Amino acid sequence: MDTETLTQPLVAGYDGVVCDLDGVVYRGADAVPGAPKALQDIVARGIRVVYATNNASRVPTEVATQIAGLGAPATASDVLSSAQAGAARLATDLPPGAAVLALGGEGVVEALRDAGLVPVAAARDHARSGPDEVAAVLQGFGKELRVRDFETAARLLSSGLPWVATNDDATLPLPWGQSPGNGAYIELLVAVLGRRPHVVGKPHPPLYGLALERLGTVAARTLAVGDRIGTDIVGAEATGLDSAWVLTGVDRPSDVVASESSPTYVIASLAELLMPYAAPxxxxxxxxxxxxxxxxxxxxxxxxxxxxxxxxxxxxxxxxxxxxxxxxxxxxxxxxxxxxxxxxxxxxxxxxx
Ligand SMILES: [Mg+2]
Incomplete structure (x- = not known):
């Protein structure tokens, strides 16, 4: 942790911010108090903000509409999903127009299409899909996925096709508690196939790489902000970004101590990005x-x-x-x-x- 005392607002040391969403900008349907105003003020200073989310099931326009509805600055191009990072990764390896099995929801389908690839729905095309037609598999969370979809994916992947996963969060928080997340569905296929996918979402660097590309900033002048140590802070460290751990989300100091990570800054809310940072x-x-x-x-x-x-x-x-x-x-x-x-x-x- 830095021991230097800043006299400028914390965020003045950066050209761009990679901002997490849940637990930082909103909690459920509601804005985190003060977060939209803080984001407006950051953007007004000429600092670029992108929102990076591991949620692969929602499309960026829908996420941007939600953020803007809460009063924070956001257009669809300011939202980066792990599905987009996965599609971008496949688009660098495959020829334009290649067919990719979309083992996920609408977010995965749209990300593949936007990246110039052809999404193939497992359920509809499972009878026809074969290794000759489908060039890769992109796996992300999808509420409508069925056993048959995983059967199709297993058949395709057993022939050695490239396998990219949007994120590997084992759990998905729901109002009643923890439900299986994409990471749990990855393990289901890992148990069968004996190999693992290339994962692009937080805490893995590809999503941050895409964020830097979108921001047009260098890692040394970019700040990652998030509430989860295991994804947001570990991911920032892995990518060489400074990090601000914000206490408006789920993790507590004991979660930091139990990890191997150290956030660069510890802030009570996004508003503290606009204040000088009193470092210990x-x-x-x-x-x-x-x-x-x-x-x-x-x-x-x-x-x-x-x-x-x-x-x-x-x-x-x-x-x-x-x-x-x-x-x-x-x-x-x-x-x-x-x-x-x-x-x-x-x-x-x-x-x-
Ligand atoms: Mg979060």
């Missing part, structure tokens, strides 16, 4: 951020909060924990201290969760 600074065996001072004592955090807000305590506390983790302290030994930070956020009246 090492201070006599502990870490300081604003008025907060936090030190690790065995398995516990010693917090001197003063007038500091929760985000400053979290930045200082995470700096202490991640320093220990990176020095080889097992994350199990840091679990209790990390849970202190989780509770501090969730109990805070200013919590943006």
């Amino acid at each position: 600074v090492a201070d006599a065996g502990g870490w300081r951020c604003g008025a907060a001072r936090v030190a690790l004592d065995g398995e516990d955090l010693v917090i001197e909060r003063g007038s500091a807000g929760p985000i400053e305590v979290v930045r200082a506390g995470l700096a202490a924990l991640l320093t220990s983790r990176d020095e080889g302290v097992p994350s199990a030994h840091l679990r209790r201290a990390a849970a202190t930070l989780d509770r501090l956020l969730d109990d805070s009246p200013t919590s943006t969760r």
Whole structure:
């Protein structure tokens, strides 16, 4: 984590932003409070924003309409889906007009078509599809997929056809809990075929590569913003982008400590991209951020909060924990201290969760 203190707004150090959606811009049907205004202000500064989503089932126009409806700046060309990254990958390997089995929903079908390929629907064409006709398989989440579609895919892939998957998220969060995501359906085919697809969505670099292309920015001047450590932050690191981990989504400080990643910045909401960033600074065996001072004592955090807000305590506390983790302290030994930070956020009246 940086120890440098910025005097400019955090985002002023960048020409482009790759922004995650769920847990950052919206949660379900509602905007994350303040997010649309922050995105408007970022764009008004001349900084480009693209939205990168692992969701392969929705088409970009539909996603852009939702974002714009919440008051954030967005057109279809500002939305990048993992289905588009998958289709782009296949379009570089296959001749224009090549037939590709679309093992997914409308997002996969449209992405293939837009990339100059011919999507073949498994259910409709399964009787006719053979390795001679279909040149590759693009697998993404599709609610209407049936057992027969996976049977067609297995038959085609067993002959060694190129196999690209949009994303490998094992779970899909639904209001009642976790449902199987595309990653679970990939494993279904892996169990049969004994090989794995090329995956393009977060945390894998191809979707970020496409985002940089769309932004027209270089990695060193591009910031990735997201709420999930395992996808957004790991993916940014793998692509060489700085990352801002935003606390409006699902992950908590204990999720960072349990990972091998370290976000460049920790922010309470997108609005903090427009403020100078107070980075934690090492201070006599502990870490300081604003008025907060936090030190690790065995398995516990010693917090001197003063007038500091929760985000400053979290930045200082995470700096202490991640320093220990990176020095080889097992994350199990840091679990209790990390849970202190989780509770501090969730109990805070200013919590943006
Ligand atoms: Mg998210």
